[in-house]
Amino acid sequence: MKVTVVGAGNVGATCADVLATREIANEVVLVDIKENFAKGKALDIWQKAPIIGYDTRTVGVTNDYARTAGSDVVVITSGMPRKPGMTRDDLISINAGIVKTVTENVLEHSPNAIIIIVSNPLDVMTYQAHLTSKLPREKVFGMAGILDTARYRAFLAEALNVSPKDIQAVLMGGHGNTMVPLPRYTTVGGIPVTELIGKEELAAIVDRTINGGGELVNLIGTSAWYAPGAAAAQMVEAIVRDQRRVFPVCVELKGEYGIDGVYLGAPVILGKNGIERIIELQLNDEEKALLETSRGHVKEVMDALDKMSKEQPANA
Numbered sequence: 001m002k003v004t005v006v007g008a009g010n011v012g013a014t015c016a017d018v019l020a021t022r023e024i025a026n027e028v029v030l031v032d033i034k035e036n037f038a039k040g041k042a043l044d045i046w047q048k049a050p051i052i053g054y055d056t057r058t059v060g061v062t063n064d065y066a067r068t069a070g071s072d073v074v075v076i077t078s079g080m081p082r083k084p085g086m087t088r089d090d091l092i093s094i095n096a097g098i099v100k101t102v103t104e105n106v107l108e109h110s111p112n113a114i115i116i117i118v119s120n121p122l123d124v125m126t127y128q129a130h131l132t133s134k135l136p137r138e139k140v141f142g143m144a145g146i147l148d149t150a151r152y153r154a155f156l157a158e159a160l161n162v163s164p165k166d167i168q169a170v171l172m173g174g175h176g177n178t179m180v181p182l183p184r185y186t187t188v189g190g191i192p193v194t195e196l197i198g199k200e201e202l203a204a205i206v207d208r209t210i211n212g213g214g215e216l217v218n219l220i221g222t223s224a225w226y227a228p229g230a231a232a233a234q235m236v237e238a239i240v241r242d243q244r245r246v247f248p249v250c251v252e253l254k255g256e257y258g259i260d261g262v263y264l265g266a267p268v269i270l271g272k273n274g275i276e277r278i279i280e281l282q283l284n285d286e287e288k289a290l291l292e293t294s295r296g297h298v299k300e301v302m303d304a305l306d307k308m309s310k311e312q313p314a315n316a
């Protein structure tokens with residue numbers, strides 16, 4: 001299996017490193033626009049192989065998409081991260097152009113690839129990749145839900161003093177302040193979380209999860225990468241090993257949850273064909289209202305992208 005990761009910055013290099021260390025692919029090609037940057041990162045990961053003990057070959061290139069030819073899965077992380085004081089949506093104009101160009105280059109050499117978007121604003125960059133690639137929703141989707149639920153699970157594990165491995169959760173909606181964590185669908189070793197934690201403490205954890213990306217931006221000065229890179233690699237693994245894992249993924253909803261034509265996080269089954277199935281949960285009225293708010297926000301930003309594309313055809 002061959003996997004390409006575009007963007008050799010913090011998230012892309014971490015994703016490539018996890019893919020190699022866990023031998024998820026035979027070959028990982030790292031691409032960046034910055035001269036020699038990807039080459040250096042890929043070489044460093046390859047030189048770690050004898051120490052840790054893996055044989056995934058990592059190769060880095062500067063914008064040479066011919067070297068990515070025949071990739072089975074492509075992860076797009078290229079683009080600007082936000083800085084303190086910015087929202088993810090502030091990145092739309094710069095990152096839309098990058099995602100468009102990169103998607104075109106990727107498809108020219110790997111027309112059958114499954115594409116996973118990571119660049120922000122995530123839901124709308126996934127829409128951009130779809131507009132450019134015209135791929136069906138099963139083959140172009142975004143990573144956010146695994147990261148957001150991982151944050152939620154980590155906070156819960158800390159509060160309950162249990163292993164994060166035993167916390168199962170699902171989360172829906174856009175990757176931003178309107179995301180919809182679902183405590184009703186959160187369990188700890190099979191036990192509903194509401195039986196183990198008080199309402200107020202749980203509400204505080206949900207709130208911290210919603211602001212989880214911003215918390216790290218304020219601490220680091222740029223956005224997170226260890227958990228995001230590992231989350232994207234976990235999606236790649238589910239696809240290349242046909243694991244049929246159940247993950248929240250950003251996907252175009254076409255009637256599911258009564259929503260049409262909007263990119264939102266929803267639980268799906270991920271396997272060799274990409275999205276194998278979208279799972280429809282029976283949401284209660286409160287959850288439906290939160291999802292509707294999230295839909296409204298993401299749709300506004302999608303509309304902003306459409307408007308921008310008309311005004312600046314380079315982003316069309």
Ligand SMILES: NC(=O)c1ccc[n+]([C@@H]2O[C@H](COP(=O)([O-])OP(=O)(O)OC[C@H]3O[C@@H](n4cnc5c(N)ncnc54)[C@H](O)[C@@H]3O)[C@@H](O)[C@H]2O)c1
Nearest residue numbers: 007009010011032033078079080081118119120143144228
């Ligand atoms: N979906 C998520 O949950 C999630 C999580 C973390 C970060 N992100 C987003 O991922 C993106 C990358 O974050 P990062 O921390 O790795 O940033 P970074 O600045 O460390 O790396 C980005 C890399 O993209 C490269 N790049 C820019 N334009 C390119 C192009 N046209 N072709 C190839 N490479 C190009 C840059 O040279 C840079 O090396 C940001 O948009 C960030 O907001 C999303």
Ligand SMILES: O=C(O)C[C@H](O)C(=O)O
Nearest residue numbers: 082088120213214223224
């Ligand atoms: O917060 C960001 O800007 C990056 C990413 O979306 C995250 O949630 O870590």
